[in-house]
Amino acid sequence: MSKYAVDERGYYGKFGGAFIPEMLYPNVEELKNNYLEIIGDPDFQEEFRALLKDYVGRPTPLYFAKRLSEKYGAKIYLKREDLCHTGAHKVNNTIGQILLAKRLGKKKIIAETGAGQHGVATATVCALAGLECKVYMGAVDMERQKPNVERMRILGAEVIPAESGSRTLKDATNEAMRHWINNPQDTHYIIGSVVGPHPYPDMVTRFQAVISEEVKKQLKEAEGRENPDYVVACVGGGSNAAGIYYHYLDNPDVKIIAAEAAGKGVESGETAATTFKGTPGVLHGSMTLLMQTTDGQVVEPYSISAGLDYPGIGPLHAHLFETGRAKFIAVDDENSMKAGIELSRLEGIIPAVESAHAFSALNQLDLNENDVVVINLSGRGDKDLQTYINWGKY
Amino acid sequence: MVKNRINKLFENKSENVLTVYFTAGYPELDDTLEILAELEKAGADMVEIGIPYSDPVADGPTIQESNGVALKNGISMQKIFSQLKTMRKKVDIPVVLMGYFNPVLQFGLEEFCKKCKECGVDGVIIPDLPILEYVEQYKDLFDSYDLHNMYLITPQTSEERIRMIDENTSGFIYMVSNSSITGAKKEISEEQLKYFNRIKSMNLNNPRLIGFGISDNKTFKTASEYSSGAIIGSAFIKALKESDKDSIADKVHSFINMVKGEKISQ
Ligand SMILES: Cc1ncc(COP(=O)(O)O)c(C=O)c1O
Numbered sequence: 236m237s238k239y240a241v242d243e244r245g246y247y248g249k250f251g252g253a254f255i256p257e258m259l260y261p262n263v264e265e266l267k268n269n270y271l272e273i274i275g276d277p278d279f280q281e282e283f284r285a286l287l288k289d290y291v292g293r294p295t296p297l298y299f300a301k302r303l304s305e306k307y308g309a310k311i312y313l314k315r316e317d318l319c320h321t322g323a324h325k326v327n328n329t330i331g332q333i334l335l336a337k338r339l340g341k342k343k344i345i346a347e348t349g350a351g352q353h354g355v356a357t358a359t360v361c362a363l364a365g366l367e368c369k370v371y372m373g374a375v376d377m378e379r380q381k382p383n384v385e386r387m388r389i390l391g392a393e394v395i396p397a398e399s400g401s402r403t404l405k406d407a408t409n410e411a412m413r414h415w416i417n418n419p420q421d422t423h424y425i426i427g428s429v430v431g432p433h434p435y436p437d438m439v440t441r442f443q444a445v446i447s448e449e450v451k452k453q454l455k456e457a458e459g460r461e462n463p464d465y466v467v468a469c470v471g472g473g474s475n476a477a478g479i480y481y482h483y484l485d486n487p488d489v490k491i492i493a494a495e496a497a498g499k500g501v502e503s504g505e506t507a508a509t510t511f512k513g514t515p516g517v518l519h520g521s522m523t524l525l526m527q528t529t530d531g532q533v534v535e536p537y538s539i540s541a542g543l544d545y546p547g548i549g550p551l552h553a554h555l556f557e558t559g560r561a562k563f564i565a566v567d568d569e570n571s572m573k574a575g576i577e578l579s580r581l582e583g584i585i586p587a588v589e590s591a592h593a594f595s596a597l598n599q600l601d602l603n604e605n606d607v608v609v610i611n612l613s614g615r616g617d618k619d620l621q622t623y624i625n626w627g628k629y
Numbered sequence: 630m631v632k633n634r635i636n637k638l639f640e641n642k643s644e645n646v647l648t649v650y651f652t653a654g655y656p657e658l659d660d661t662l663e664i665l666a667e668l669e670k671a672g673a674d675m676v677e678i679g680i681p682y683s684d685p686v687a688d689g690p691t692i693q694e695s696n697g698v699a700l701k702n703g704i705s706m707q708k709i710f711s712q713l714k715t716m717r718k719k720v721d722i723p724v725v726l727m728g729y730f731n732p733v734l735q736f737g738l739e740e741f742c743k744k745c746k747e748c749g750v751d752g753v754i755i756p757d758l759p760i761l762e763y764v765e766q767y768k769d770l771f772d773s774y775d776l777h778n779m780y781l782i783t784p785q786t787s788e789e790r791i792r793m794i795d796e797n798t799s800g801f802i803y804m805v806s807n808s809s810i811t812g813a814k815k816e817i818s819e820e821q822l823k824y825f826n827r828i829k830s831m832n833l834n835n836p837r838l839i840g841f842g843i844s845d846n847k848t849f850k851t852a853s854e855y856s857s858g859a860i861i862g863s864a865f866i867k868a869l870k871e872s873d874k875d876s877i878a879d880k881v882h883s884f885i886n887m888v889k890g891e892k893i894s895q
Contacts, residue, residue, distance in 0.1 A: 256687040256756035261785035272858045412686045419785055517731040530705045531735030534684040
């Protein structure tokens with residue numbers, strides 16, 4: 236049993252649990268009682284694996300980035316989640332959850348989305364499964380991620396603007412939860428990250444764990460060893476990170492690096508660097524680290540990246556932080572954009588702004604020539620062209 | 630020890646118990662105590678005061694908005710307790726605080742219970758504090774301050790779970806009328822009546838109050854036929870918001886009269 240696995244009650248150390256109103260209890264309980272059995276079922280696994288292979292395009296390559304390696308003086312590999320169908324890792328989870336929803340007999344799907352990647356990935360699998368799809372998206376995010384809004388619509392999903400609060404990801408999540416309360420029986424809520432009440436963090440982690448499962452094999456082939464010295468990922472809610480850390484959590488030789496969005500700077504008041512500015516509290520049904528006032532009101536986060544613009548992190552990551560298992564690094568807007576341009580110029584890959592944060596973390600690592608570093612390139616930058624254009628310094 | 634006012638209320642009154650919810654610090658920051666006092670004068674049997682929160686997931690648009698306004702007005706947990714400090718000089722009816730867990734957690738549970746006791750708060754409703762966590766970690770603390778923690782049940786709550794909630798409750802059981810977030814509705818459906826009857830026939834230890842979607846005389850009367858009474862929230866918040874020219878006292882009295890089906894006294 237892993238030291239970092241969720242316990243029976245849904246906790247990672249002191250973080251996690253299911254802090255939900257009674258109205259949500261039956262929905263969450265139904266999931267909790269069934270998810271392990273469903274996921275463990277050979278038929279489910281067969282269908283899941285087949286779709287990951289033929290539909291998503293897995294395994295995604297583990298690419299040795301030669302010029303980036305030269306620049307940083309280490310052996311740097313990129314896990315190419317940007318090559319997944321729909322352009323990011325998010326689809327690994329939505330494939331898993333849609334198959335699960337079907338087995339639970341659900342007819343309708345709801346989701347929240349920040350950058351729109353999870354919304355697109357959800358709309359995609361709903362089209363694939365022939366299920367009705369509603370995606371809640373903060374009104375502010377709809378504005379800054381317009382192409383993804385249209386992608387969802389083309390795929391047949393209804394995109395519903397979240398107009399409450401800060402009108403970003405946290406509010407879209409609130410609206411999705413409210414919708415689920417109002418429609419408990421026929422609807423499954425596909426959460427897009429390792430957040431929310433138990434069993435979501437564990438379930439989403441299991442679906443994303445395919446990332447590190449592949450890395451192990453691929454690295455063995457490339458380097459003759461399964462374990463890198465570093466695995467690096469950006470953390471919004473933490474799903475791409477959980478996926479690439481998963482099979483390395485119990486191996487202390489593998490250093491785990493998490494890049495958080497510092498926005499305009501950790502101390503600027505406009506940040507999403509949760510482990511730097513957060514304290515323990517309850518958000519979206521789990522005990523975790525979150526940015527809040529001393530009075531317990533959730534603080535509105537800020538990041539140039541809509542996908543990292545979230546005031547909390549998944550409870551697994553709060554636990555990895557608390558135990559020191561993962562090292563958290565804060566990357567501000569400016570440095571993330573520079574890292575995005577650098578990867579574009581050195582490797583011919585324009586990364587999602589979220590992923591660019593992970594690349595900037597390279598500057599803060601003390602690397603040796605023989606160090607093997609695996610970075611999760613969680614998504615491609617097509618959706619972020621406008622953000623790059625607005626930044627302009629290239 | 631003096632008996633908890635909630636228990637006293639249900640000993641003396643087993644039907645048509647009217648409980649009214651409003652948000653602390655709304656519409657204006659310092660309206661809390663006045664609304665409370667007027668509710669008692671107008672004939673409310675119990676009051677629930679909402680602790681505003683930035684992310685009230687169980688609430689519909691009306692209460693969400695009142696939470697947002699109250700926070701903008703500058704309400705805080707500290708402020709609520711300072712507003713309620715002298716309430717027992719003015720009001721005798723039971724007062725329940727209702728709020729999400731995070732603000733209570735940040736305030737500190739012991740400190741929260743202590744302040745409740747000092748002010749004369751009789752109970753709390755914290756909808757997102759799981760009952761297991763409550764029983765294991767906090768119940769003894771709450772009991773030591775004679776503070777009742779009331780739990781919600783819904784049409785989807787299993788019989789077994791209802792029994793468990795009933796075992797661990799001392800006050801009343803909050804029956805959510807329907808699988809939904811808060812919000813005023815005009816009608817009660819056949820299906821809801823079936824659920825009301827089903828719970829009624831369980832003969833629970835605790836009295837039941839029906840809330841969510843209760844808005845007027847008709848829905849209040851119907852709900853009261855199947856339980857000890859009802860809880861009204863969103864409809865009252867709307868009434869507070871409307872007709873800006875009336876005083877708070879006028880708004881409260883005409884709302885309560887409307888719900889009770891009494892003629893408005895001039
Ligand atoms: C490409 C990409 N990477 C990362 C994230 C952040 O999410 P998570 O931390 O769950 O991986 C997002 C979210 O939208 C994303 O689109």
